[in-house]
Amino acid sequence: MGKLYLVPTPIGNLEDMTFRAIRILKEVDAVLAEDTRTTMKLFQKFEISNKLIAYHLNNEHKTVDRIIGELQSGLNFALVSDAGTPAISDPGFLLVRACVQQGIEVDCLPGPTAFVPALVNSGFPCEKFVYEGFLPTKKGRQTRIMKIAEEERTVVLYESPHRILKALAQFQEHFDPERQISISREISKKFEETVRGTSAELIEYFTKNPIKGEFVVVIDGKQSK
Numbered sequence: 001m002g003k004l005y006l007v008p009t010p011i012g013n014l015e016d017m018t019f020r021a022i023r024i025l026k027e028v029d030a031v032l033a034e035d036t037r038t039t040m041k042l043f044q045k046f047e048i049s050n051k052l053i054a055y056h057l058n059n060e061h062k063t064v065d066r067i068i069g070e071l072q073s074g075l076n077f078a079l080v081s082d083a084g085t086p087a088i089s090d091p092g093f094l095l096v097r098a099c100v101q102q103g104i105e106v107d108c109l110p111g112p113t114a115f116v117p118a119l120v121n122s123g124f125p126c127e128k129f130v131y132e133g134f135l136p137t138k139k140g141r142q143t144r145i146m147k148i149a150e151e152e153r154t155v156v157l158y159e160s161p162h163r164i165l166k167a168l169a170q171f172q173e174h175f176d177p178e179r180q181i182s183i184s185r186e187i188s189k190k191f192e193e194t195v196r197g198t199s200a201e202l203i204e205y206f207t208k209n210p211i212k213g214e215f216v217v218v219i220d221g222k223q224s225k
Contacts, residue, residue, distance in 0.1 A: 002029070002071040004099050005078040006092060008085040008111025012188035014045055016112050017157050024109065029075040032179050034091055038082045055079065060091050071104050085198070087111045089133045089158055114187050115156045118216035121194050122182035124154045124219065132157035135167065142170065147221065149174040155219040161211045165203060171219075172199035180220040186213040 005024050006030055007163050010016040025031055025048050030054035033039035039052055055063060071077060079086045079095065085108070086092035099106050130153050135141055145167075148155050159167050164183075171181065184194040191213070195205055 002073070002075045002077065003105045004071060004095065005076070006086045006096070006106065006108040007031075007078045007080050008109060008113065009039075009042060009080050009083055010188065011083045011112045011114050012186065016043075016188060017046065018109070018111060021109055021111060022048065023156050024078055025050060025080070027076075027169040028078045029195065030077055032077055032079045034081045034086075039080055040081075053171075053176045055091060055095075059153070060094050064094050066155060067095060068098050068102055068104070071099065072102065075209065082190070083112070083114075085111060088113055088115075110187055112182075112188070114214070114216050115218075117187055118182070118184035118194070118218055119154065119156050121184055122154070122196070122218035122220075124153060124180070124182065124218060129154040129156055134160075135163075137163070145170050145174055149171070150222055151219075152221040152224065154221050156219050157219075159217050161214045162213065164211060164217075165206060165216050166204045167217065168199050168206070175199060175219075176222070179222070182220075184216045184218070187216065189213070 005028060007024055009019050029041065030051040030053050033052050034056045036052040036054050041106045067077065079092055081090035084090065087096060096106055115131060117129060119129060130151055132148065132155060135157060137146055178198060180196065182194060182196045182204060195202060
């Protein structure tokens with residue numbers, strides 16, 4: 001049996017790459033990459049020359065069985081996403097589940113994940129929290145937001161720059177007016193920023209300031225009365 005390594009990659013600053021991650025990417029038989037062009041830039045930075053195989057949301061259902069077969073034959077693979085830890089709002093879950101079902105060893109290296117620094121930086125309780133990933137873009141979006149409105153634990157979610165103002169407007173509609181929110185963007189990059197306030201205050205801020213990068217939204221839990 002081969003082995004599947006899940007290798008986190010930097011979400012911004014390339015110095016966040018670990019020595020172990022670089023070694024694994026060099027030693028495995030091939031690297032499964034969400035976008036081979038993005039991963040090639042990482043390879044060039046750290047002088048990694050290895051075979052890259054495209055593995056993304058559009059082909060993962062079709063390729064899982066083949067990859068499982070190659071792992072069973074003794075090949076070792078590493079899986080990387082464009083940034084962060086694979087399977088966290090990125091491809092990877094299907095392959096990991098298949099490996100577990102087939103008795104193939106999976107090793108997930110520790111490393112960058114955007115929501116962890118955003119959660120810690122928020123100043124909200126983080127001993128218990130709920131991770132929501134991306135909100136639905138259409139069907140089920142309002143229902144999910146209404147559930148979050150009643151959640152007493154800290155809530156973490158991702159949002160795109162195109163929908164952040166829409167999300168804040170929906171929060172304003174369904175949340176207590178004083179509910180606190182912390183938004184982090186461009187984590188570990190040159191223009192990293194964390195802004196805190198109510199929905200209304202954040203709408204005002206992002207209406208006046210450029211909306212760029214991927215957003216991590218951390219919402220304080222509903223306060224018990």
